[in-house]
Amino acid sequence: MANKPTTRDLYPTPKVAAEVTAYSERNSTSLPQYLVDYHAWVEQNHPHATYMVSNLQAQSLVFFARAFGAKRILEIGSYVGYSALVWAHAVGQDGKVTGLEFSEDYAKIAREAFEKHDAKNVELIVGDALKTQPQEPYDLIFIDAQKSGYPAYLRDILAGSQPGSPTRLLRPGGIIIADNVLRRGLVADGSEENPNWQLQRHVVTAEEDLVALREFNAALAGDERLEALLLPVFDGVGFARLLN
Numbered sequence: 176m177a178n179k180p181t182t183r184d185l186y187p188t189p190k191v192a193a194e195v196t197a198y199s200e201r202n203s204t205s206l207p208q209y210l211v212d213y214h215a216w217v218e219q220n221h222p223h224a225t226y227m228v229s230n231l232q233a234q235s236l237v238f239f240a241r242a243f244g245a246k247r248i249l250e251i252g253s254y255v256g257y258s259a260l261v262w263a264h265a266v267g268q269d270g271k272v273t274g275l276e277f278s279e280d281y282a283k284i285a286r287e288a289f290e291k292h293d294a295k296n297v298e299l300i301v302g303d304a305l306k307t308q309p310q311e312p313y314d315l316i317f318i319d320a321q322k323s324g325y326p327a328y329l330r331d332i333l334a335g336s337q338p339g340s341p342t343r344l345l346r347p348g349g350i351i352i353a354d355n356v357l358r359r360g361l362v363a364d365g366s367e368e369n370p371n372w373q374l375q376r377h378v379v380t381a382e383e384d385l386v387a388l389r390e391f392n393a394a395l396a397g398d399e400r401l402e403a404l405l406l407p408v409f410d411g412v413g414f415a416r417l418l419n
């Protein structure tokens with residue numbers, strides 16, 4: 176029996192992959208124009224714009240948030256607020272988004288964007304997310320901060336969401352979404368034969384990030400309180416549902 180084609184077999188050149196992404200974006204429910212414009216503005220004005228999720232990934236986040244029925248979302252790592260604004264759009268005015276962001280400078284830019292777009296349902300807490308997790312329940316937690324912190328974030332979420340606790344962080348049935356869990360494939364294949372090894376090793380990721388992400392992915396799949404799915408889309412997206 177022939178093997179199913181892999182992502183690379185399906186979209187074998189950069190041009191095909193780019194066309195597929197643009198086509199998928201066009202054939203998914205559109206984002207409001209102010210979100211697309213803000214993404215473009217950050218790309219033109221900020222040196223670390225690649226920190227942001229893409230518009231197509233943002234479309235997927237809106238879809239998942241609504242499909243999961245999430246009205247209260249915690250985001251760990253907000254940068255200048257693009258994905259926080261996306262979540263704010265997804266949950267609507269009767270929902271709530273809390274972003275945790277280390278940098279005061281990034282948070283200032285994000286808050287200006289929230290104000291400009293009249294997003295009253297999103298707040299930012301500045302500081303180390305390992306120390307600033309709120310004491311209230313969320314339906315969905317998005318992890319997108321420093322990769323070396325992913326295992327600790329997961330431990331904190333699980334420890335802070337004990338069955339029966341009135342202050343639990345993630346409700347029973349709540350969803351965790353973690354971005355960049357494959358790091359251009361280096362998490363799964365960190366060998367020098369991986370063409371991304373030379374390109375990315377010193378630029379995008381450090382060995383400690385890869386070690387932490389492998390630990391995180393294994394913990395997500397192995398914890399008996401979680402049902403997990405790792406999808407090889409975008410830079411690798413990990414999903415988990417908290418069972419109790």
Ligand SMILES: C[S@@+](CC[C@H](N)C(=O)[O-])C[C@H]1O[C@@H](n2cnc3c(N)ncnc32)[C@H](O)[C@@H]1O
Nearest residue numbers: 226227228252254257258276277303304320321
């Ligand atoms: C990939 S960016 C987030 C991008 C954002 N989610 C988006 O898509 O628009 C990661 C952010 O996490 C922040 N960060 C890193 N370590 C952190 C920590 N310990 N606590 C809170 N934020 C942290 C960084 O300052 C950076 O802005």
